[in-house]
Amino acid sequence: MSALLEVQDIHTYIGQFHILEGVSLAANEGEVTVMLGRNGAGKTTTLRSILGLTPPRSGSIRFAGKEVGGLPTYSVAQLGIGYVPEDRGIFTDLTVEENLKIAERAKGDLDRKADLVFGLFPDLKRLYRLKGGQLSGGQQQMLAMARALVPDNRLLLIDEPTKGLAPVIVEKVMETIHQLKETITVLLVEQNFFVASGIGDRCYILDVGRTVHAGAMADLVRDESLVQRYLGAVA
Amino acid sequence: MTLETLVNICLQGLTMGMLFFLIASGLSLIFGLMDVLNFAHGSFFMIGAYVAWATFDGTAAIVPFSDLRFAVGLVAGALAGGGVGALTEWGLIRPLYKRPIFQILMTLGLAYVFTEVIKVLWGASGHSMARPESLSRAVDFLGRPFPAYRLFIIALGLAILLVVYVLLQRSRLGMIIRAGVENGEMVQALGINVRRVFTLVFTLGAALAALGGAAAAPFVGVYPEIGLEYQLSAFVVVVIGGMGSFAGSAAASILVGLARAFADYQLSPLVAQAIIVTVMAVVLLLKPEGIFGAKKGGGL
Amino acid sequence: MQPVHRMAVSSWLKARSPWLAVLACLTLAPAFLNKFYLGLMVQVFILAVFALSYDLLMGYSGILSFGHAMFFGSGAYVVGLLLKGAAWPLYAALPIIIVAAALMGVLVGIVTLRVRGVYFAMITLAFAEVIYILSASSQLRPWTGGDEGLHGIPVPAWMSPTAERVTFYYISLSFLVLMYFLARRIVNSPTGRVLIAVRENESRAATIGYNVFWYKVLIIVISGVLAALAGGLNALYFRNATPEVLGVGRTIDALLMTIIGGMGTLIGPVLGAVVIRVLGNYLADWFGPRWPLVFGLIFVALVMFFPWGIVGTVGRLKPALRSFIKSECGLQAGKEGGQKASRISDNPEEH
Helix, strand or coil: CEEEEEEEEEEECCCEEEEEEEEEEEEEEECCCECCCCCCCCCCHHHHHCCCCCCCCCEEEEEEEEEECCCHHHHHCCEEEEECCCCCCCCCCHHHHHHHHHCCCCCCHHHHHHHHHHHHHCCCCCCCCCCCHHHCCCHHHHHHHHHHHHHCCCEEEEEEECCCCCCCHHHHHHHHHHCCCCCCEEEECCHHHHHHHHCCCCCEEEECCEEEEEEHHHHHCCCHHHHHHHHHHCC | CCHHHHHHHHHHHHHHHHHHHHHHHHHHHHHHCCCCCCCCCHHHHHHHHHHHHHHHHCCCCCCCCCCCHHHHHHHHHHHHHHHHHHHHHHHHHHHHHHHHHHHHHHHHHHHHHHHHHHHHCCCCCEEECCCHHHCCEEEECCCEEEEEHHHHHHHHHHHHHHHHHHHHHHCHHHHHHHHHHHHHEEEEECCCCHHHHHHHHHHHHHHHHHEEEEEHHHCCCCCCCHHHHHHHHHHHHHHHHCCCHHHHHHHHHHHHHHHHHHHHHHHCHHHHHHHHHHHHHHHHCCCCCCCCCCCCCCCC | CCCHHHHHHHHHHHHHHHHHHHHHHHHHHHCCCCCHHHHHHHHHHHHHHHHHHHHHHHHHHHCCCCCCCCCCHHHHHHHHHHHHHCCCHHHHHHHHHHHHHHHHHHHHHHHCCCCCCCHHHHHHHHHHHHHHHHHHHHHHHHHHHHHHHHEEECCHHCCCCCHHHHHHHHHHHHHHHEEEEHHHHHHHHHHHHHHHHHHHCCCHHHCCCEEEEEEHHHHHEEEEEEEHHHHHHHHHCEEEEEEHHHHHHHHHHHHHHHHHHHCCCCCHHHHHHHHHHHHHHHHHHHHHHHHHHHHHHHHCCCCCCCCCCCHHHHHHHHHCHHHHHHHHHHCCCCCCCCCCCCCCCCHHHHH
């Protein structure tokens, strides 16, 4: 098993604030890698740094053996990385169809991926003509994930997909991510320890902008003191 | 006020509204997409007006058909504005995306430079431009003569409105623009080079403004202050219509045009201008995102 | 005098010796300069106060106004209207300048501060344009003189800019020195520090509990009064008030001086005024009517290549070139060089 994505000691600043002070992690092909940590630990900034939305000042980011640090965001994405941000990034003024179509990198991407996309998210067919802004939070989450699957992506960066969703929907999102594993590698930020431990293969804990723990998910579940120390009440 | 006067004022308002629309739509899209409030946008209007006038007058000795010269002038004006716009975005705006305040200062400085260049080239005082032959007649409209040239401006404005609307709603580029206005970062994260779209939209916006200027030239003449003057109206329009909203700027243009026409008729053009700016201030106070507003905020 | 005090005084003098030397030179200048150069210096002093007032807004408070000329011009027109139109004495006009500018500042502040950033710049430009249009309008010609403006404003004989130029020179110099220390006082006061905090992070300053809105109104009023006083003195010096003093060009003047000198430094804009007026004097000779174009091109080049101005660039070169390059990568206007990066306690990801 090889690492599809390798992040080495990145440092990221936002304005004058040193947000990431040395984050390292790796996502193995075909696995779900989970990033855990308190609010403000730097999880979202790590995802944004990988995509070049907040480019790191130092450190290295390798995707599929290629250094992507310093590339513009669109180039990084074109290499095969899909992004599902915390706020879902749905274009509210565009229809569901347009939200999917805009992600096409080659003409006909959506038609080719129709079986996969609508197989995982059958509801979207019914909502096809609605505007993104008319969807519920759960539906937007589905659409955001579906959109990331339209082009030939090899890695999905998913940021807190269960935040603010009803328990029933959370189950559904988990189920979907589980199914995704068969086709795509996932790097997931998840605050909900129950969700994270349910679907993660490997996990990293971030604290104050640093990677403080790396290991198999199964080991973390057994290590109660570590969970208490870095995740506190979350667990 | 008789019905004929009313119709006349409405047509006059529509004429002005269409000119406002041509300059405001680009301003609004550029701001919505790129977060650049382009204080040099009026300059493109001015450039269009001057180039159209210079082409029209300069070729008078060679080409006897004024209609042809006028058409060429319109195209030349729009192309010149678009060309200068493209160069501006590529050379002067693009390096400053990380320093938004300086980007605004740049556009303000450019507005000044462009006006001075025009003065150097064609003098500080204005020039009038004749209307092409077939459009210099008056058309009978509900029993009253109405200058055909104004009807032409209205038709041109409506045609452009339709074309841009279809472009925005039906094409992939339009889809990207609409998405980019809402969330430019996400568009990039989908693998789309937004910067290239920026240049395109800036160029297109500049060309539209220049076309407006070219169409306005035979109507109001050309003079160096024309850019800033129409830009001011365009600001009012985008504030009322909502920054980044194309439909909003179209509707607000017509609204402001009509308001101007009625105020011009009842009061004086000066008071009309002052009233409209006051209306803008009120809208900003009550509903900063505009009456038809799409995008909130406007922070640097 | 106790030794402690003597030491304090001597160290105070030592720290400020270059500035005291400059001030001494300026005080002695009338002995060496002819009338023309004294006049040039007067214009420098007036413009310096105008630029200073702009720096309070843009440099210290991060408020980008494109309508600052309306304050400068209002001062000029108040002087013109009252002295020429109503035959008021100068001492009576002075408080009116201040009151008019303060009222205008409150009004502009209350109306425009609901919106931020570019919207603010846009609406201030619109306001200034309306006032400009009004000043030039032919309907108001009986009062304002229309597009020609007011000429031949009566100036008290003892301070006549032509006959008593040396007196006028000292008045302008004292005016600048006074306003400079006033501005310095303001930025170093608790109020000034709040404004800088607002510039750096408005929502954070608001969270701490400052009423950001009224602080901003306050600085607009102060800056407006300073600009109006400069405009009033300008009207006295040239004995006229024309629509030009209300135009966008004036605002660009202020911008240019602030940026040339270095925004957020107070002394920068003063240097900027020297550069613009003195250098401008020669450039205007060389380029003749093309001078405004050259002026505009210089502005564009500065914005592109030297956004931190004379003072800012020198300040940035000192701590090492490295920090200059760092600051180029996405810092906002007017940040102090070499600031240590620190973490904020709340969640930075959520912003």
